[in-house]
Amino acid sequence: MGPRPTGERRTAILGAAAELFAERGYRGVSIDDLGRAVGTTGPALYRHFPGKRALLGEVLVDISDRLARQGAELVADAADADGALESLLRGHIAFALDEPALITVHDRELGNLTDADRRRVRRLQRGYVEEWVGVLAELRPGVSPTVLRAAVHAVFGLLNSTPHSRGDLPRPHMAELLLSMGRAALTAPDTAPSPV
């Protein structure tokens, strides 16, 4: 093998890509930018990835996979639906606060994926959403899954807003604020407008 069997360069590229894509957008980052960010030149990248789109694909699939996997675990480990919701909220908030770049890329760059990659990401996202919907269905029986899905998407918007208000508040403060706001939004007395 070469110098090191570790994909250390590989993961460095993935990290830089997430950072740069978040900052300037997929199309605003060139191969040379990516190379420079990890201390090499642009074309070196092709030793690790088949191309720029594949690189974006790997970033997005990884994010979606981590979220979905974490969601399933948290729900499985929870004592009851209340605990599951709390865990989901805390888990998502931690992710959003720890990896703002990934969050940003995640819902900005879906359109630049290969069809195949987009399908994979969508499937993972759907699974994650259904995890939330399942928990909420227990807490709010009688509310249609369609409404719950919309509510979950809205709360994701709320939690994922952190990259926009970066640095205004110390992290634990921000986490508590988001937790209480998210919980309130999901358990609003009328989260379900009466089914017409």
Added chain:
Amino acid sequence: MGPRPTGERRTAILGAAAELFAERGYRGVSIDDLGRAVGTTGPALYRHFPGKRALLGEVLVDISDRLARQGAELVADAADADGALESLLRGHIAFALDEPALITVHDRELGNLTDADRRRVRRLQRGYVEEWVGVLAELRPGVSPTVLRAAVHAVFGLLNSTPHSRGDLPRPHMAELLLSMGRAALTAPDTAPSPV
């Protein structure tokens, strides 16, 4: 003058630009795409705008201006803080539901603006946020403006999430859902984590 003194072609271009930028991103739309979308060729655009960036600038400044202006009016016309908050929520929700493309462009493409345009947009946005913060400060005295600002940004994330869950719910349903979620989030018993 030429055919018509109305800037009808001009506004058509602005509309198409908002639509296309929302769909594919500023960098994903070419001058020729824009021309084609309004039934001309690409370069015809330069008869109406100095360039592509100026076009984006006009779109973004217009959005920010409309929101800020609408916000100020609604607050001025409200009987009390409760009514003002309700109006702000309903106004923002209507905007988000009526113009999903504008909402999408609004928080995706700030980075592609001229420095001057970005400053203008930022100023308008800040004014709009302060309108909300002012109302909330009345409703929740004792909560620091910093926390309120973060909460307002988070609620914007919630309300602006509609482009992501497009079409899942009939519009009035969606509006009511967002209203109750937004209000709940902003008036959560502990929107203010005790100032440490």
Added chain:
DNA sequence: GAGGGATGTTAATGCTCACTAACAACCGTG
């Protein structure tokens, strides 16, 4: 210590794209 795979480098290549130039058609006004 020679061979070979992995990883890098620099120099094409070919495409897309914003923007400009040169020229045409239209239309209201004198």
Added chain:
DNA sequence: CACGGTTGTTAGTGAGCATTAACATCCCTC
């Protein structure tokens, strides 16, 4: 009906960029 301003068209032009080619190192293994 000629003029001029407005708006449009088609053909550059030059830059940026993803990707490939050809060539160089390095380091592990035998």
